[in-house]
Amino acid sequence: MARHIACLSYDFDTWSGFASRGMMTPTPISRGEFGIVGARRILDLLASRGIRGSWYIPGVVIETYPEACERVVAGGHEIGHHGWSHVPPAELPPQREAEEFARAVESIRRLTGRGPAGYRSPAWDLSAQSIDLMIQHGCRYDSSMMGHDCEPYFARRGDRVAVDAPLAFGETTDLVEVPISWSLDDHPHFEFFRTPAGIMPGLANADAVLANWLADFEYMTRTTEWGALVFTFHPYVSGRGHRMLMMEKLIDGLGRMGAAFLTLDELQQEFRARQGG
Structure with missing residues (x-):
């Protein structure tokens, strides 16, 4: 029997993503803080539809806004690890990454x-x-890579990559990779940035983005018997009025196409069961 899954995920970064980019003056910090307003709106929408999402929250945000994070937990949503700071681990020295990882846990x-x-x-x-x-810290899945668009897979470690040689594949682990995509993330579509390095225009028409996202789900239903798409939102981005209406239309449109809404933890469990493990 065909089964098609939609996962609604929320990167609850507030100001931490701006700070990690060196944007620490009052205006960008306040721009991130709008995420507290946006989170309340999103939680109300999800509650009205009876949907539980997966919320990825940096440790610094948990410690800054405990009440806002407690509301997410009270709504029955999954809380995932999103670093201690919002600095990408690829930019951290190994010891610092390990310390921040443990601190966020x-x-x-x-x-x-x-x-x-x-x-x-x-x-x-x-x-x-x-x-x-x-x-090491007992995680069962990761959601940071892009090796598929609508099917989880087991993540590898230890690949050897060189410019002038074939890719040497590493070990396949027991960690489920729940793939994501920049095209299904609200941030590159909607957020305007002006930096010394250039301009990210953002500010796309929400209905056009909605049409793309629904089309991706429709394509999955036509081409797979079982599959899942992960949509990624940031409350300070999608908490704006017209984008809230887009999220509502997305949820209702996916529902009309028969989507089952799962958290990413529920998805990785279902994937493992399908693999016989």
Whole structure:
């Protein structure tokens, strides 16, 4: 029997993503803080539709806004690991990455009473040791890579990559990779950035983005018997009025196409069951 899954995921970064880019003056920090407003709106929408999502929250955000994060937990949503700071692990020295990873796990334990089932890298850029750290801390899945569009797979570690040689594949692990895509992320579509390096225009028409996202799901239903798409939102991005309406239309449109809404933890469990493990 055909089954097609939609996962609604939320990177609850608030100001931490701006700070990690060196944008620490009052205006960008306030821009991130709008995420607290956006999160309330999103939680209300999800509750109205009876949907649980997966929320990835940096440790610094958990410690800054405990009440806002407690509301996410109270809504029954999954809390995933999203670093301590929002600095991508690929930019951290190994010891610093290990320390930040462990520190974020403890923040999540204090918030939820248990460690995270899954991890999502800030800015979706893993280091050579990131998968080892996930396994060491008991994570069952990662959601930072892009090797498929609508089917999880088991992540590898230890690939050897060189410009002038074939890729040497590493070991396949027991860590499930739940793939993501920049095309299914609200940030590159909607967020305007002006930096010394250039301009990211953002500010796309929300209905055009919605049409793309629904079309991706429709294509999956036509070409697979079982599959899943992961949509990624940032509350400070999609908490704006017209984008909230887009999220509502997306949820209702996916529902009309027969989508089953799962958290990423539920998805990786279902994937494992299908693999016989």
